[in-house]
Amino acid sequence: MKGKNLSVAQLLYKYRQLLILAALCIFFAAALPGMFFTMSNFRSILYSMSLYGLMICGATFPVLLGGIDRTVGAVAALSGAICCMIIVNSGYTNQGVVLGILAGVGVGMLSGIIHGVIVAHFDIPAFLLTLATSQVIYGLVQVTTGKELIVVMKPALFTDIGAKRILEIPVPVYVLLICFIVAYFLLNHSTYGRRIYSVGGNREASKLSGINVKRTTITAYMMSGMMAAIAGIVLSSMNQQALSYAADGYENDVLAAIVVGGVSLRGGAGTLQGAIFGSLLIGMLNNGLRLMGVESIYHNFIKGIIIIAAVAADMYSSYQMSGLKHRGGKKHPHKQAAGENQ
């Protein structure tokens, strides 16, 4: 059987995440005529999810390896702080901005490399390690900024990153798009991505197939640190400031989006587009609930129920689809993840 002639059920299954999004869209569009289904509203959804999206583009890498990176929020704060400090010290020049961005991203990558080295060389639960180090990093941010609020309202080169629109689309959305394409390309079309899936799928087998597991791990955390750092710079530009507790708690939302998007926490299964779907789902819910004028206090409850419904539907379809495996049809790797995760 060739992969191409999929049955209707398999097609539906393949695009189930899009279907869930579409269903939600239709619901909100019906409930909010002329308001939800507009260009400007989608722009605002994309704008507000761009930070999460950026972090997801990085944080998915360690999760695919079976690890986790809870430092994304802290790294974002650190890179934002360093970037802003450099801009201020350079006298708000454009060179300062370039230097600041490079330094911020560099620090993010460095932090990722350090985490990668520790995780790769010692068998430490990454969850706990990154929980502890994110505390350390937030401490370092406070040391860096001297606990001052660092305001950077010029030059335009910096503030444009967060606020400017090109062709009616805000710059952060472009940044997200570029980072998504880079990460997508790496995961799906590069040998590096193949190695990530392989190591996440079976570490020992990968090692025996000549994959340098340590290097793969270190670079995965480096990617996570780098993307978080980019997110941090975008965040500080959006807010025109560096705040020593910026992006606090973002890691929870990022991980929630990743797992809702069907990436297995055991590694080796799931896709980046799935993870982005997760954050779109959550972003759209936030937006739709606000537009419907639902009081803030009900948001958490409704979000929880809808996430459960979406994930349960996903699980149910996986379960139903698993009956097809005896036909030898094309299988989505995610389905397996669902089974493995039981």
Place this chain on the structure above:
Amino acid sequence: MRQEMLRRYISFGLLAALVLAFSLTSEFFFTSNNIYNLLRESSIVGILAIGITMTIITGGNDLSCGALLGLDAMVISRLLYVNEANVWIAITAALAVSLLGGLFNGFLVAILRIPDFIATLSSKFVFSGLTLMFAIRSATGMITTKTLSDPTIKWFGGKLDFGLYYVTIAFFALAILSQFLLKNTRLGVHTYAIGSNRNSAELSGISYIKTKFAAFVMSGFCAFVGSLFFLGKIRAADTESGIGMEFQAISAAVIGGCAFTGGRGDVVGTVIGVLFLKVLENGVLKFNLSTEMQKVLTGSVIVIMLVFDAAYNKYMQAKTSKSAVIAREKREKKVGAQ
């Protein structure tokens, strides 16, 4: 078994080293008042951690128990303050909410087959959402928090004459009970079996669904007990009470030897883990450090501890695997000689 014991000694040794270090550097650390206070601080997180240990041993996790604790506390506060209910009715209601919360998690994980992490993350949203919806409102409709004055609630925050808090007694009692439950009862063995190798456990006739439900209900029950003492201590429930406590509890369980893959760890380890975290947190306050250095120090000590533990483990494994080979060779020789 021997290796497990060794690990236990190591984590206990690290805890002792930390206590010693703080005792030598601060005159306030090793005082009876501080010890009782420290134990009190450890106890609420510890009670949650006991529940989480159960769920982690089954190969799962419970990110929702902190939010559930907050919900219980809010239910009690609301019933007492707004509805002016009898305190025991309020407590019973909270118990019911907790058990329902545990059943809900069990339903998501065991029946709907949602992976634990996503399931309990979602139910964390649900529970914290319910807490907000239950919250006490002022006349203008704003959410407000109120201090409770009920004597029963106050009792939960009380202590024995010599200074030991009731909550600590409850913590250790619950710890001993659940350790017994894990190690000496049928349910306990089944909990390990499901977490360690679900397939073979099921082939041996152990119900995955029942065991999962039991673990989550235990976790819910621990959240309930925790909420009583939380209210006893704070005497008010705010909309974010308990949230985030689960991370400390999970950290404690993992430091104590639980593995997310399941089947490993026990309550004694978790208690050591909780004490380690809280001794660290408490000790760091004793130095005249700036807030950022407090953070850096706390995080760094945990990282160093993890690295030390992992490195030592690696070393021991290399050593024991060699001795295991030698032992096996001896055995083969014996078999061969027959």
Place this chain on the structure above:
Amino acid sequence: MMHNPENLVEMRGIDKRFAHVYALKSVDFEIRRGEVHSLLGENGAGKSTLIKVLTGVYPKDGGEIYFDGKPVEINSRDDAFNLGIACIFQELSLVPTLTVAQNIMLGKEKAKLGVLQKKSMNREVSELIKRFDFPLRAEDVVETLSVAQRQMVEILKALSTNASLIIMDEPTASLSSKESEMLFRIIGQLREKGVSILYISHRLEEVFQLSDRITVLRDGQLVGVVPKEEIVPADVIRMMIGKELSEATASRPLKVSDAHTVLQVRNLTRLGSFEDVSFEVKAGEVLVLAGLVGSGRTEVLRSVYGADPIDSGTVLFEGKPYRHSVSTAIRLGFGLIPEDRRTQGFAPLLSGTRNVAVTNYDKLSRLGVVNAKKEKQLGETMVKLVDLRPANPTVPVGNLSGGNQQKVVLGKWLTRDLKVILIDEPTVGIDVGAKDEIYNFIEQLAARGVAVLLVSSDVAEVLRVATRILVMRNGKVVHEFNDGVVTQENILLVSSGMAEDHRTEAKE
């Protein structure tokens, strides 16, 4: 229908479908009291499905089951258990973090009000262990035990239920021959006590040694039931696969090749694993490391491959030393088929293509970018090369049968320019047909001039493929069979240390 009172179990017209595909089609099957009954068939013939129907893991879609002459419905494992059906599964089904006693008593713990009676359980298990004289302790944690020991626990677990029918699915797959013999003795004891055994194995010689009767399945249908005395192995194989196989030889002529030396190992030592191991492998040779499980062969293989460190000694590839790492070894043209394919061989969630491509990205990519077309082609090439079934390289490897999984692991190396292939127990848990295919691959590789270093505990296998044989015992090479004719007996005697003067025996 007439019921034979001698029958303990009768299954009549059993159907089982998976998504419209018949896994079993009106299969009749019966087991008498106190007999050892073997169930044979290639992988996918329906053996496992039949057992799972019998033990209540799968519900049947049609047919009846009679137990002790009475019709029964077996809907869950509990039902089977209550009837007295115990099962030792092919994949070890123990709980690694529990003790031997806890595992044996799992699901049937002795408890008062839910509180375990640990002492009495431990005592009971200790007695059980003593009865069969296994090298085990009741308090040992299972994950610290060797594979063979775990198998023993598995057997004890089934025995402890006082079952009237014990199903053994590949029980000897990871046992050394000594341990297997011990198991056969136990099976004999059980038969005398009137316990029925349903025995499933790919090792025909075992089947013929043990069974009273043999049932053969093919493609989910019954081919025939025959008493052992009335049939010879070649017939059974013909029934299983419908074609004739060359009879596995009982002996094999060996010879030293005069090709150039590819791999040279000198005084290799890894403390605690093996000591002072020296040998050479020449191009086109199949050098077998024979011996008992745990004699250090796997460790030698891994060390040569660069996966494990060495303490002293040298390894030369084509006369030159090389950096001790896996990636260097692969670049030089090494390949490894590891011991346990599940944990070391492949990533179960990934497709066949992805698994095979892992070792080939040096050819499938430029500047780190994967050429998806080439990758796909590789997958298709692999399918043809190894005759993968189903012939679809996009199926996650975890969903394939054991034999096909092993073919994928083999496929990782076949498209490479191999110089040396290190193979570790390649046919454990694989059906006869696939086994033969794998032997053919090994022979083809050797014919291409690849130096093959093979670890095997299956003596028949050793004799099937070896050109030279080294026997290891307790981490040392104790004997080398270089030329002449070697027999199964020779190898077994040397492996177990019962023949002191092996050289003369070997040269007979």
Place this chain on the structure above:
Amino acid sequence: MKKIIALMLIMLLAFSFAACGGSDNGGGSGSDGSQAEGIFRDPKKNPYSDELKIAWIPSDAPAANCVAWGAGIERELSYWSNVTFNTFDGERDAEKQSSIIQDLIVQEYDAIILQPYVSSTVAVAVEDAEAAGIPVICINIDADSPHSALVAMTDYEAGYAIGVEMAESVGGEGNFVVIQATPGATRGENLEEGFQAAIANYPGITILDEQTGEWNSEKANAVMTDFLTKYDSIDGVFCHNDQMAEGAATAVQTAGRLGEMSIWGANGEAKALEYIEQGLMTGTVYTDCYDQGATAARLAMMFIGGNLDTSQFTQTLQIKMPPIVVTSENVASITEDMRW
């Protein structure tokens, strides 16, 4: 500014005597003699010579206002060489603050300056500290149990003043939206109550929508963007702190609707003042956090050296910092050294 402080101290002394009296009257049920002795005690320590330890527990140490309060306290305490000053971060966690106080009791601190995150959740710990003889001075937000003193930023009044300003600016007719604090935070509650009370006087004003921005700039930005999508006409937006107002202002600016509505925050942090100067924000309520902190520190020293047994207080002394409504007209009067 110095004059204001001096005035306040005088007011405070007056207050304290009133409070003592109040306490005497209030505690009539107890034995009179012990009450009189109870409210006075010998000073435990000499504030000029003994080694003293004073703690500052903000709700969120890195936040701009908390930093400013801390700086004010530190500046004041630096005049006393015998005082050790230390900060403990409440990490926006109501229970954490309570735990820290319990620990400071063990460490025998001499005074605690506290900015509660939630009034009620610190009540028990504050009570315990007072019972242990440690005066607790709250900044900005009161604790629910009586304690030594409160130096309040008068959020209710600030909310009220903003409500009046906003309503007046549109002539009592218009549509407002509110971006709220995290639900349950006491400060947001007070601001909201004051704001609502003011708006109640203007029947022509409609509050279209209220959503939480979780104290957070980028989240407020998202909330405001949604408000802008939803409502074609918004005349004013009130945010419970300046961070959120800044985020809202950016959203309004990006949407190109800056002239349409007034944007108000509360706090008066330096960046908000700059936004007001640039015309991005309409106004905020400024409090001199340095002074507020310094006042709290002085109170702490006074209680340490004084002969009042603060644990006997049945009512908390209150010093109210006047809320200064800042708009583009008067923003220049807040000089650089007063900004934080």
